[in-house]
Amino acid sequence: MQQIDVQEINMQLYNLIESLGKGEEIVITKNNAPIAKLVPYTKNKPKPQFGSAKGLITMSEDFDEPLEDFSEYMK
Numbered sequence: 001m002q003q004i005d006v007q008e009i010n011m012q013l014y015n016l017i018e019s020l021g022k023g024e025e026i027v028i029t030k031n032n033a034p035i036a037k038l039v040p041y042t043k044n045k046p047k048p049q050f051g052s053a054k055g056l057i058t059m060s061e062d063f064d065e066p067l068e069d070f071s072e073y074m075k
Helices: 007-020 070-075
Strands: 002-006 027-029 035-039
Touching: 002 007, 007 027, 007 035
Parallel strands: 002 027
Antiparallel strands: 027 035
């Protein structure tokens, strides 16, 4: 995350916009204290479609049986 003082913003605005385009976040400071954060614009993510994975996941018949590797711990 990049930090920049409020007085330097006007001089470097083009470079800041280029950095945002690359996905960087920028913290704006005043007297070495953060006052704002610029983040890249992102489009809304599509909402998940419930049930879209139906039939893709299967579970074996013995999924809840004890594992042979742990039999000595089960005694």
